[in-house]
Amino acid sequence: MLMNREQLAVYFIAGTPNCKQSIEETLQAAIDGGITMFQFREKGKDALAGSAKKEQAVRLQALCREANIPFIINDDIELAVEIGADGVHIGQEDEAASSVRGKINGGIVGVSVHTMDEAKKAIADGADYVGTGPIYQTGTKTDTGPVAGTALIKTMRAQNLTIPIVGIGGITIDNAAPVIAAGADGVSIISAISYADDVKQAVVELQAAVESSN
Numbered sequence: 001m002l003m004n005r006e007q008l009a010v011y012f013i014a015g016t017p018n019c020k021q022s023i024e025e026t027l028q029a030a031i032d033g034g035i036t037m038f039q040f041r042e043k044g045k046d047a048l049a050g051s052a053k054k055e056q057a058v059r060l061q062a063l064c065r066e067a068n069i070p071f072i073i074n075d076d077i078e079l080a081v082e083i084g085a086d087g088v089h090i091g092q093e094d095e096a097a098s099s100v101r102g103k104i105n106g107g108i109v110g111v112s113v114h115t116m117d118e119a120k121k122a123i124a125d126g127a128d129y130v131g132t133g134p135i136y137q138t139g140t141k142t143d144t145g146p147v148a149g150t151a152l153i154k155t156m157r158a159q160n161l162t163i164p165i166v167g168i169g170g171i172t173i174d175n176a177a178p179v180i181a182a183g184a185d186g187v188s189i190i191s192a193i194s195y196a197d198d199v200k201q202a203v204v205e206l207q208a209a210v211e212s213s214n
């Protein structure tokens with residue numbers, strides 16, 4: 001699936017451990033609010049595995065297909081290939097984007113980067129977008145590096161790297177605008193959506209925050 005940078009605008013990421021309600025209800029409400037891309041990141045305590053994880057992925061993939069938004073799987077390349085996901089997101093400890101691209105025939109490949117060298121390697125390897133952070137303090141990912149702010153986003157743009165960039169880590173309605181102002185094409189959100197009292201409204205407000213700073 002070809003990706004355009006506008007699809008990164010409000011990129012919802014979630015796994016079953018991150019959701020108050022059922023992940024299906026949360027995802028559908030987020031879709032109704034206007035998310036532009038979804039990533040199934042089934043990680044951490046109580047995360048599903050094996051056939052339960054695959055069946056959950058297939059149900060979420062169907063919701064995304066119905067809404068015509070890309071369905072991305074984090075880390076689990078084999079599962080992405082098996083169910084025909086629209087793409088994968090990989091970290092520095094996974095195989096290179098170049099070899100992943102070969103496996104997901106035309107799917108989207110996103111890479112987590114924390115330095116200019118990692119960003120340049122991801123670009124050379126053919127990544128469709130890079131994710132960088134944590135922009136702010138995050139409560140979700142326990143093994144993050146130090147809070148990075150928007151420095152790497154600004155540096156990448158200052159050096160005329162044009163690859164689509166999404167910021168991640170502690171982003172909320174109130175602090176999303178600076179991420180876009182720094183040069184990111186979108187924001188990746190877990191808790192500010194999945195734990196919102198009104199998921200749909202939270203997405204609507206995030207979309208407005210992103211659009212206001214474009």
Ligand SMILES: Nc1nc(C(F)(F)F)ncc1COP(=O)(O)OP(=O)(O)O
Pocket residue numbers: 011013039041043074075089090091092093110111112130131132141166167168188
């Ligand atoms: N899942 C992610 N998605 C993004 C995206 F760009 F989509 F916002 N950025 C970063 C991550 C972090 O992924 P994770 O598997 O927890 O850690 P690591 O990067 O160390 O593999």
Ligand SMILES: [Mg+2]
Pocket residue numbers: 074075089090091
């Ligand atoms: Mg990973």
